[in-house]
Amino acid sequence: MSSERRFRLGVLGSGKGSNFVAIAEACAAGRLPAEVALVLSDVPDAGILDRARERGLRAQHLSPGSFRTRLDDAAEAAWIAALQAAQVDFVVLAGFMRILKAPLLRTFPRKIVNIHPSLLPSFPGLEAWKQALDYGVKVTGVTVHLVDHGIDTGPIIAQASVPIEDDDTPERLHARIQQVEHDLYPSALALLLAGNLEIEGRRTRRA
Numbered sequence: 001m002s003s004e005r006r007f008r009l010g011v012l013g014s015g016k017g018s019n020f021v022a023i024a025e026a027c028a029a030g031r032l033p034a035e036v037a038l039v040l041s042d043v044p045d046a047g048i049l050d051r052a053r054e055r056g057l058r059a060q061h062l063s064p065g066s067f068r069t070r071l072d073d074a075a076e077a078a079w080i081a082a083l084q085a086a087q088v089d090f091v092v093l094a095g096f097m098r099i100l101k102a103p104l105l106r107t108f109p110r111k112i113v114n115i116h117p118s119l120l121p122s123f124p125g126l127e128a129w130k131q132a133l134d135y136g137v138k139v140t141g142v143t144v145h146l147v148d149h150g151i152d153t154g155p156i157i158a159q160a161s162v163p164i165e166d167d168d169t170p171e172r173l174h175a176r177i178q179q180v181e182h183d184l185y186p187s188a189l190a191l192l193l194a195g196n197l198e199i200e201g202r203r204t205r206r207a
């Protein structure tokens with residue numbers, strides 16, 4: 001058995017959890033020096049909770065409180081407490097549909113990562129693949145980035161492109177983007193966990 005440190009990941013998601021599965025498989029295969037310590041969802045019947053439980057991982061629904069797009073203050077304190085109790089080193093957003101506020105960002109400085117289905121800074125926000133299709137760009141893609149106070153604005157760790165085909169539909173494009181996500185997220189996390197990422201302002205580079 002390797003003596004390499006295994007980082008503890010807290011994964012936050014609201015949806016079906018395909019990126020979580022890619023990350024959990026990368027951990028299990030030893031491609032990531034990490035284990036999923038806890039999965040939290042604001043949606044009681046989110047697929048991500050089922051995918052985690054199927055793998056014998058701890059998964060919990062926690063109330064988001066009374067806000068629609070964020071966690072309210074009391075809820076956020078409960079989410080932070082759960083992540084801390086699980087001794088999480090990094091927080092991985094995998095389809096988490098709420099904007100993080102200062103207390104969570106302060107608790108895990110530069111330790112919260114997100115994946116977004118476009119080449120940021122183009123098309124932040126919801127249904128980015130649809131935004132790209134409607135705009136008429138010929139290339140879109142995937143971005144893994146550190147989370148800051150803005151919406152999809154933090155320093156970029158990695159990007160990969162996805163060409164748009166003339167007869168694409170939102171569903172087909174999103175499916176191809178998701179395939180790319182499932183490779184990019186584990187490899188970007190590997191870079192971060194290995195400490196091989198220097199961050200200077202907005203710019204990151206491999207150390």
Ligand code: GRF
Pocket residue numbers: 013014015016017018019020048094095096115116117178181
């Ligand atoms: C992904 O497309 C990701 O880019 C976005 O939310 C989606 C989550 O999908 N942030 P899944 O739940 O991981 O399948």
